[in-house]
Every structure is written in structure tokens, then in C-alpha cells.
Amino acid sequence: MAKVFMFYSRLRAEEKMIIEAAKAREIPLESIVVSDLVWPNDICQRKDVALCRCIGHRQNLALALTLEAKGVTTINPSNVMNICSDKIATSSKLSIAGIPQPDYAVAFSLEGTLKCVEKMGYPVVLKPPVGSWGRLLAKVNDKDALEAVVEHKLHLGSQHSAIYIQKYVDKNGFDIRATIIGDSPVSAIRRCSNHWITNTARGGEAQNYPLTDELKKLLVDVQRAIGGKLLAVDVFETHNGYLVNEVNGQPEFRSSQERITGVDVAGKIVEMAWTLAQKSDENDF
Structure with a gap:
């Protein structure tokens, strides 16, 4: 058995x-x-x-x-x-599936990063391709700051040799963390903070968020693109619709449990x- x-x-x-x-x-x-x-x-x-x-x-x-x-x-x-552990791999899978996400790019040098951001426009967010809990993120508002951050990254070893660049999205003080179990979305929360990083691991406050038909469809598309039976999807709500920020394949879910969402995730x-x-x-x- x-x-x-x-x-x-x-x-x-x-x-x-x-x-x-x-x-x-x-x-x-x-x-x-x-x-x-x-x-x-x-x-x-x-x-x-x-x-x-x-x-x-x-x-x-x-x-x-x-x-x-x-x-x-x-x-x-x-x-x-x-x-899910690699933001470049995740973004590539989402791109192939045509799933909306913030503009992103990958560069391999300071010169390449500068050219990319000149085209993309400030502000941008630099993220380590592999990382969690909102660590080592940098919101960059100008060229001087970009040069400094990239120079540091390029001297931190091979893990930082590919620069993942994402266009900054003003998320009005919150993002959405949705949980998928099996093939179905089961819950969603707002993660609210006065800081631009809203992860609950960084102090964001969890509030229930309704699973609308539009959000459910997006999440089902993400599950089909990524695979797996247990995913947490971070989503931005914008005037032009939802954007998928990241996908977590080994999620913590204490903030999505019954006391917040009414759903027994465990x-x-x-x-x-x-x-x-x-x-x-x-x-x-």
C-alpha cells in the first residue's frame, strides 16, 4: 500500500x-x-x-x-x-505561455545592464536569479545606483553573474499571494506594507483577497505552464490587469491559513x- x-x-x-x-x-x-x-x-x-x-x-x-x-x-x-527556484527560468516559462508579467531582461555585464535599463526606463528592480524571502533585492532609481549595485553583484561570484532586471511596478502598497493545490487555486491574500517589498517574511501584513474568475483563470494558466501540485504565485494588480511576479514551488503558507482566508491549506x-x-x-x- x-x-x-x-x-x-x-x-x-x-x-x-x-x-x-x-x-x-x-x-x-x-x-x-x-x-x-x-x-x-x-x-x-x-x-x-x-x-x-x-x-x-x-x-x-x-x-x-x-x-x-x-x-x-x-x-x-x-x-x-x-x-521555480530560478527567476530567469520562471520568467522564460511564463513568456512561452504568454502569461502577463512585468517587463524583464537578463544581462551579463555592467555595459549590457546599462543599455537594457536605458531602454526599459527607471526605476528597475534587480533580483538574484536564485533567492527567496525578498532578500538581496534592489530598487534602482538612477544610473549611479545601478552601476554600484551591478559592480557589487559581478564580484559576488557565479551565482550573481547573470543580472536579472525587472521593470519596477507600483503596486499601491500590496501584492497578491495565491496558492494552488493540485490543479486548482484555493486561496489568495493581499500582502500589505508601506515598504515596496511586501513579503510577509519582511513584515508585510496578510489580508484575505477574493479569488475572482479573472484571477483563477490566470492561476490555472500558470499551473499549466509551470507544472507541479503545490504552487504559490505572487501577482501584481495593475490598471491593465494582473501581472505574475514570481512562482514559488515550496511555499510557506501560514499567512494563507484559515484565520486569514477561511481555507484549510494544510x-x-x-x-x-x-x-x-x-x-x-x-x-x-
């Missing part, structure tokens, strides 16, 4: 919610901390389903790859983790994983 596992590096609020949700539904879930184990191992077998909940992308990716080699279904799959995650495990069993007959 297929099982559901949850692997984690630190027991955060989200992992505790998943464990409690499984208990409440009497869904067998085995939660295991990864730090004392070596991979691959005999914990999971073919047909099992694994929630990969490590904090770091590198650990999650290594975990998913070793599990997938044994036929285990991982949430999310390693290819989706790779797309419960829906557990139910989705258990449904996948049961389907895996049925396909063996």
Missing part, C-alpha cells in the same frame, strides 16, 4: 499544520527529519508520495531527485523545483497527497 511521507529540515509552523491536518483526517502521514539520513535509502518505495519540505532548495532538489529515481512521486517534482495539501497515493495503488491493479 502506498504511503505519504513528509521530509523536512526544520519543523516550521507549516509542517506542524500538515501533521495536525493528517491526524484530524486520519490520513497516515510519516514525517521525517532529513538531517540524520543518507540518500538514497529504503524509507520510501515505488508508488509512495513524498512532500519535500526542506527549507533550502539544494536539499529539496537532492531529496526529490533521489526519491524520483526510485519511482516515488514528489511534491513538487524536481523539474518544477528547478523552474488540510488540502494532505488530502491532495493522499489522493495521489491512492491513485498510485489503484494503477497497480
Whole structure:
């Protein structure tokens, strides 16, 4: 019989919610901390389903790859983790699918960056291609600041050698964080802040946001373009419609839980994983 596992590096609020949700539904879930184990191992077998909940992308990716080699279904799959962990890969996938997003470009030198921003226009936001929690972002308003930031980035090593440039969008003090579980959008929140970075990890306040038909359609398009069974999509609301800012493949969701949205996100995650495990069993007959 297929099982559901949850692997984690630190027991955060989200992992505790998943464990409690499984208990409440009497869904067998085995939660295991990864730090004392070596991979691959005999914990999971073919047909099992694994929630990969490590904090770091590198650990999650290594975990998913070793599990997938044994036929285990991982949430999310390693290819989706790779797309979501890299803003250049994410933007490229969104572009291919024709999904609206802020203007962006990639440069490989100071000269290239200057030419790009002259054409794009100030202000712009420079982001590390790989990063989370709103860290190492820089809103750049003029040429002097751009030169300084890019010079720093180019001396920080290979991880910063590709400069990801995004046109700054005035989001009127908030953005939207929407959660997709399985193939369906389940909740959305406004993340409000007086600062231009509105991540809740940086102090943004969470408020419920309605899942309109327009927003649902956009989110379904994102899920089809990116893949995966658990996504958090960051969206800007503008006068010309919604713009997709980023897609997270290993989301924290404490701010999207019932007390804000009325939706039991942890419960829906557990139910989705258990449904996948049961389907895996049925396909063996």
C-alpha cells in the first residue's frame, strides 16, 4: 500500500499544520527529519508520495531527485523545483505561455545592464536569479545606483553573474499571494506594507483577497505552464490587469491559513497527497 511521507529540515509552523491536518483526517502521514539520513535509502518505495519540505532548495532538489529515481512521486517534482527556484527560468516559462508579467531582461555585464535599463526606463528592480524571502533585492532609481549595485553583484561570484532586471511596478502598497493545490487555486491574500517589498517574511501584513474568475483563470494558466501540485504565485494588480511576479514551488503558507482566508491549506495539501497515493495503488491493479 502506498504511503505519504513528509521530509523536512526544520519543523516550521507549516509542517506542524500538515501533521495536525493528517491526524484530524486520519490520513497516515510519516514525517521525517532529513538531517540524520543518507540518500538514497529504503524509507520510501515505488508508488509512495513524498512532500519535500526542506527549507533550502539544494536539499529539496537532492531529496526529490533521489526519491524520483526510485519511482516515488514528489511534491513538487524536481523539474518544477528547478523552474521555480530560478527567476530567469520562471520568467522564460511564463513568456512561452504568454502569461502577463512585468517587463524583464537578463544581462551579463555592467555595459549590457546599462543599455537594457536605458531602454526599459527607471526605476528597475534587480533580483538574484536564485533567492527567496525578498532578500538581496534592489530598487534602482538612477544610473549611479545601478552601476554600484551591478559592480557589487559581478564580484559576488557565479551565482550573481547573470543580472536579472525587472521593470519596477507600483503596486499601491500590496501584492497578491495565491496558492494552488493540485490543479486548482484555493486561496489568495493581499500582502500589505508601506515598504515596496511586501513579503510577509519582511513584515508585510496578510489580508484575505477574493479569488475572482479573472484571477483563477490566470492561476490555472500558470499551473499549466509551470507544472507541479503545490504552487504559490505572487501577482501584481495593475490598471491593465494582473501581472505574475514570481512562482514559488515550496511555499510557506501560514499567512494563507484559515484565520486569514477561511481555507484549510494544510488540510488540502494532505488530502491532495493522499489522493495521489491512492491513485498510485489503484494503477497497480
